[in-house]
Amino acid sequence: MNERFPKAAHESAGEEHAPAKPAAAEAQSAPAVQPAPAPVVAAPAPAAEPAPVPAAASADDELLTLQKDARQWALPTGDYANLRHSGLKQITAENVGKLAPAWQFSTGVLRGHEGAPLVLNNVSVMDSSGKTLTTDVMYLHTPFPNIVYALDAKDPAHQILWKYEPKQDPSVVPVMCCDTVNRGLAYGDGKIFLAQADTTLIALDAKTGKLVWSVKNGDPSKGQTSTAAPHVFKDKVLVGIAGGEFGVRGHITAYSVKDGKLVWRGYSMGPDADTLIEPGKTTHLGKPVEKDSGITTWEGDQWQTGGGTTWGWYSYDPELNQIFYGSGNPSTWNPNQRPGDNRWSMTLWSRDLDTGKAKWVYQMTPHDEWDYDGINEVILADQDIGGKKVKTAVHFDRNGFAYTLDRTNGELLVAEKYDPAVNWATKVDMDKSSKTYGRPLVVDKYSTQHNGEDTNTQNVCPAALGSKDEQPATFDPATQLFLVPTNHVCMDYEPFRVSYTAGQPYVGATLEMFPAGKVLGDGTNHTGNFIAWDAKTGKIVWSNKEQFSAWSGAVSTDGGVTFYGTLEGYLKAVDSKTGKELYKYKTPSGIIGNVMTYESAGKQYVAVLSGVGGWAGIGLAAGLSKSNEGLGAVGNYASLANYTALGGVLTVFGLQE
Template identity: 75%
Template sequence: MRKLLLMSCVGTAALLAGGAAFANEELIKLSQNPKDWVMPRGNYASTAFSQLKQITPENVKTLAPAWTFSTGVLRGHEGAPLVIGDVMFVHTPFPNIVYALDLNHEEKILWKYEPKQDPNVIPVMCCDTVNRGLSYGDGKIFLHQADTTLVALDAKTGSVVWSVKDGDPSKGATGTDAPFVMKDKVFIGVSGGEFGVQSWVSAYNIKDGKLAWRGYSMGPDSQTLIDPEKTTSLGKPVGKDSSLSTWEGDQWKIGGGATWGWYSYDPALNLIYYGSGNPSTWNPNQRPGDNKWSMTIWARDVDTGQAKWVYQMTPHDEWDYDGINEMILTDQKIDGKERKLLTHFDRNGFGYTLDRTDGELLVAEKYDPAVNWATKIDMDKSSKTYGRPEVVAKYAPGHNPADFNNKGICPAALGSKDEQPAAYSPLTELFYVPTNHVCMDYEPFVVSYTAGQPYVGATLSMYPPPGETNMGNFIAWDGKKGKIVWSDKEQFSVWSGALATASGLVFYGTLEGYLKAVDAKTGKELYKFKTPSGIIGNVMTYEHGGKQYVGILSGVGGWAGIGLAAGLTKPTDGLGAVGGYAALSNYTALGGQLTVFALPGAE
């Protein structure tokens, strides 16, 4: 058995040490071993930081493909493989195939699982048929299928241990997120904000698949698992039925707040952290009020689901600025005080740093200079609007008649960053953030709700900010100061998850298909290689046979690449993305491949 290292990264080790007796001990030990990649973001803190350092800024220029694997599926490939010991587990978009590959024997397929799903789920999936990955725990591989089925597979054989249906695709609920294993439970969210699904997070017992608890994004306290006196927001109790009072009538029952993003966990605090998405419909004039608790950062007790604190970033969302992006957990000194921090790069263009113990807001600054829908976040704790964005009426569709076309809003609905997760290096104390640099025109219209039918109510078009041509930047961000340290321009949005390593490298992929490596301190590009298709997957790394490898799934798609993935051509199709990314077809085509890189030389 591989020797377990004492720590996987500075900060993450501190998170794990205090809770080792209470959390899933197997996963904690495995995540401390940088030779493996055992969780979707590498560790519970979601830092995507690896202690491996065989590949360095000096030798990365010699990096070359070591082996490749075709997934057999031609749609958007998000997420990343897992590596546990001598086996790699690879997933695909719909139909959600899972492969187990033997790293000791030329990546031979040990087993393959291919679920039989009703293809009618495909048109209910908002923005491509993506899947964000697998999780491991208790000898099982967990898959969240497009039809919302959570499946537990025997990691050795691929046989189904148990499965459970989490939602109803006929009413718009689908599964696209990676499951997350924490303690004795496995967690999944739900997609369906564009179909009026009253969304939730479910916790299932890892042994038998029985539902342990479910917490909704909006509704009465009994459904949201909010205690009106104990659950706080910005330090104050939220009060009775805090969600219901911000919706008109029963609109909360079709309120959205989808939970299809990433999950983090602090074992010492026993809290799970995640974000909820946009309220339904996209036409803000049809749903007056703050629409709580959509667009919210949640901290819940892992055992009971009880909400400890919440923070709504975009009250009464008027732009589809989903709050589902990853929550990165670090332990750092800020303003002279050691803090347990949570950093979140929201779709709305603001980078937030909070104290994850109680939700205190510490930093909220724009991480893309093009952001114009709000001037700032009110940081005055004595103000009645503390923690709220100061909205610019000119760029707010809800401040105008329902048929008014609002032009020049930045960012576009896909945000200054979508689901593509950032990385954090404890060596530089910087976050490495793949971003979108895109604006939009937004025209809301009246729409009625029908179960299982799109409940959008807006027409969009997207384009780069005025006077600029690049649609993306890859940035380094100081989360304590709320400042961009360096920024690398990209022609298209950077829709790949980042990876930071102990050697001082940061990796990411581009929509044209390049895997890139840059210097963590300066952002200088040190390496690039074009894979067969555009990259929307997340870079990962592992060690086998004494050699470090870097892996990436390529296969263009997702929201930005939906035109290519689904064969759409009308500029406003794909919720406005098709026109904005029309030039992408000049650089890449559909594909589905894993490419694994290493330095030259025998193992």
């Protein structure tokens, strides 16, 4: 810990604050901490063909200005739209073979390193000696205990400008479902935002690292934790909650960027006053949602422990003033214990940023029977469909279907399988005149509800970790393709009866996972693919096999190159158009982080965190060995130990001189 920071400021981040009250209209004051001076970020120079973003909502929206500058990476996914595309093009398909490590930084923490750093250029910042300088700053996070570093990205020594280490109770670790991961930081209004594992949302002065305010977003004693990156949209910072395996009722909450006051909170299920659904106005597949549907589709009061957590990524369209995200699995994993559609778990949401009111919802997997959380990113890409430009929302769900919707109204345009092994449903019904319109047509053989409790339903594809988990895809405007890291894994799934106790696991199923080739009978044993997807037609354009699940977020560039990482530790570069592998480099540990790119001192760099873990790497991260441990993942990824080991290293690549 940097001694120049006041001790009291650090300790306050670990204090127990009362959880925010679950009412949209109520405001909660943040701790009385005087705001520190905001850092000065110089106005960016025009970048060559920056990545497209939606039009500005207001002239003073700093983040819209920053995300248009391809040299900087100011948001967790690069921009509001979750495109994860960069306008940088110094590194091309022709010269990427000359890429080499430029510098590295050890985070000092093991376990799984997800997410990506932020980079802001020309920042007025204070170094460890108390001297103020203007430089390019990289803001970096770690898994628990969630250390935050500010590194000098321009200086050859890349010194630590400041370091912040939260004070957290380690008892939160056992209630973190699938490793002690954290998916990154957010920036806004001169502050760096971190959602700690213990659900404390903190705002740090980006210049000094001092605590500005903190607020408690949940209660770890009830199984509530935080793993997602916060997202700043306009004057609000949005944060979700994790803990679906502990019966946590999911919610997304908007706090004031300025002082941490609660603005609104929207739950995934419960009465309309909690979900912020407006009966008769909020729509589902074009039809008005019925009153209190977040209760009536559950048996009794099961909605109170109904899951639907919100630990993924959030996107925002300033023109519509709407945010988009997905909710997770219903609790428990035993579908026989919770009759009904269990709304609104497994749902894509569109909410008004200022009020939280739901404009439209779409439930992808009603009455989930396989833990196909719907939390994966919603990518806001404007595409030409049927001869007209459509504001689409594209989502690659854990259930193995890729959805293209009109984000202005929630109309379902495309729903197709993006992994050839998917077998739990034959298709999504696209007939608008059908009673099952928009629903997956479930195959009884693979239905854990149909087969019943204490019955092992075999060869279900995909496995619970999905055809893709949280590892985000990228959209390349030049090719109009989505480049997607995927899993090629199936499972056996046996549900059993379980009772709810606050703070204790509420799973109710035993799983075993294995390569999809076992079910397909094609003689293959790989468990991942990196694919290019046409979201207008719902077809795979090209596909590259990966030995292990591709558990790293991808980034595409105007140089025609897309980067991603692999579980055994390779950073890879492929031709965005053809998929041809152009470069790979083995980093110190397996990669579950998201690749990003930035420019400093006129040179383009590519950066990624390596540190094996997450659900796929939980066996290594937590020292588990039984095949059905780690919620069924350990056996499938046991051979990872032959290729990599625990680590925590940032590697930054640049072209060799």
